[in-house]
Amino acid sequence: MEWLAGRSARVIGPDRGIPAALAARGAVVVEDGPSELLVHVASPPDCRPAQAIAHADWRRMLDDGLDQRFFSARAFAAERRAAGRGGAVLFVGSPEQSAGAAQAAAAGALANLTKTLGVEWARDGIRVNTVLAAHDSPTLGTLAAYLLSDYAAYVTGMVTGVALDD
Incomplete structure (x- = not known):
């Protein structure tokens, strides 16, 4: 199943098995x-x-969970527009309920940002989706590969939470 044959993919952040899953489906991970x-x-x-989160910690958690994602996606979209080509962005994280107030705020904002x-970027052929999964799983990598592939060419602005039990 070479869904991503010849496509280049960049993965930012902890591995979670996603680079291997993308490579197994034909992507060149850069x-x-x-x-x-x-x-x-x-x-x-x-x-x-919530009562134990200092202001500096709150800002850091929002920066990690939202700001850095936005800025990396914005730079990616600018590269794709300059190349005159579309692309796909996938954000992967934890469900908002699983990790406290700062994570809930970041995940809620990320859901709205994704939509x-x-x-906004559909007109440029750039798709943006989010998967929220509580833990790592081979299924997470397969789902990531699917959402980045042409099989999901009409899927954009989707936020999905998944329970992975494999």
């Missing part, structure tokens, strides 16, 4: 530089009760 596909995986959330960018 460290830096231009790519046709971008996957931004969130770092594991720092789970603590907005999905609509």
Whole structure:
């Protein structure tokens, strides 16, 4: 199943098995530089009760969970537009309920960002989707590959939470 044959993919963040799954489906995973596909995986959330989060920690968690994702996707979209080609962005993270207030705020904002960018960038042929999964699984890599492939060419602005039990 070479869904991504010859496509270049850049994965930012913790591995979670996604680079191997993309390569198994034909993608060339690159460290830096231009790519046709971008996957931004969130770092594991720092789970603590709301009353224990200092302002600086709140800002850092929102930066990790939202800001860095936006800026990497914006740079990717600019590269794809300059090349005159479309592409696909996939954000991967934890469900908002699983890791406390800061994660919930970032994940909620990410959901709205995904929907907005999905609509806004569709005219440029750039798809944007999000998968929220509580833990790693081979199925997560397969789902990522599917959402980045042409099989999901009409899927954009989607946010899905999945329970992975394999």
